[in-house]
Amino acid sequence: MDWTEYLKFFAALLSIVNPIGAVPLFISLTEQYTPLQKAHTRRLTATVVGAVLIAALLTGETVLQFFGISIASFRVGGGILVLLIAISMMHARMSPAKHTDDEARDAADKNEVAVVPLGIPLLAGPGAISTAIVFAHRSHGISHYAAGIGSILLIAILVWASFRLAPFVTRVLGHTGINIITRLMGLIIAAIGVEFIANGLKDLLPGLAG
Numbered sequence: 001m002d003w004t005e006y007l008k009f010f011a012a013l014l015s016i017v018n019p020i021g022a023v024p025l026f027i028s029l030t031e032q033y034t035p036l037q038k039a040h041t042r043r044l045t046a047t048v049v050g051a052v053l054i055a056a057l058l059t060g061e062t063v064l065q066f067f068g069i070s071i072a073s074f075r076v077g078g079g080i081l082v083l084l085i086a087i088s089m090m091h092a093r094m095s096p097a098k099h100t101d102d103e104a105r106d107a108a109d110k111n112e113v114a115v116v117p118l119g120i121p122l123l124a125g126p127g128a129i130s131t132a133i134v135f136a137h138r139s140h141g142i143s144h145y146a147a148g149i150g151s152i153l154l155i156a157i158l159v160w161a162s163f164r165l166a167p168f169v170t171r172v173l174g175h176t177g178i179n180i181i182t183r184l185m186g187l188i189i190a191a192i193g194v195e196f197i198a199n200g201l202k203d204l205l206p207g208l209a210g
Contacts (some may be wrong), residue, residue, distance in 0.1 A: 009135045010151040012192045015185040016127045017155055021160035023153045023170060025122065026163050030115045041114045042163040048119030051158035053132050057148050060133030071137045072203035078130030079196025086193055089186025092179035123159060134196060148202060
C-alpha cells in the first residue's frame with residue numbers, strides 16, 4: 001500500500017475514536033477527582049485505547065480465522081456497525097454501540113472510569129476495533145504493521161492531549177462547537193462505512209463488480 005492508505009487509516013480511526021467528542025463525558029465522570037486522579041485517568045485511558053487497538057491490529061485476523069469468519073463478511077458487518085455509529089454522530093448523539101445509558105449510570109458509581117467506559121467501549125469501541133482489523137488485512141509485513149501501530153500510538157497521544165486540554169476545549173468550542181465537530185466526523189465515518197460494505201460485497205458477490 002502507498003502512504004495515502006496509511007493516512008486514510010489514521011483519519012478513519014481518528015474520526016471513529018473522536019477524542020474531542022468524548023471530552024464532555026470525561027469532564028462529567030472526573031468532576032469530583034483531584035488533579036492527580038485526573039492525570040492518572042488521562043494516562044490510563046490513552047494506554048487502554050492504544051493497547052486495545054494494537055491488539056486488534058495484530059491478532060484480529062487470527063481471531064476471525066479461528067471462528068471461520070471471512071474478512072469480506074467482517075467488512076460488511078463492520079461497515080454496517082460503523083455506519084450506525086456515523087448516523088448517531090451526525091445527530092450529535094453518542095451511539096449505543098459505543099456507550100449506553102446503563103453504562104453511564106454504572107460508571108458514576110465506579111472509582112476507576114479510565115478503562116470502562118472511557119477506554120472501552122467509548123473510545124476503543126467496536127467501530128475502531130473493526131477498522132483496525134480490516135486495515136491489518138490489507139497488507140502484510142513489518143513496515144505495514146509498524147505504520148499501523150504508529151498511527152494508533154499517535155491517536156492514543158491525541159486522546160491524552162484532548163483530555164489534558166478538556167477545560168480549554170470546552171471553553172473555546174462549547175457544546176455547540178463539539179457537536180459540530182462530531183457531526184463532521186460522523187459524515188466522514190459514514191463514507192468509510194459505505195466503503196467497507198461495498199468492498200466486502202464485491203468479494204462476497206463478485207458479479208456486482210462486473
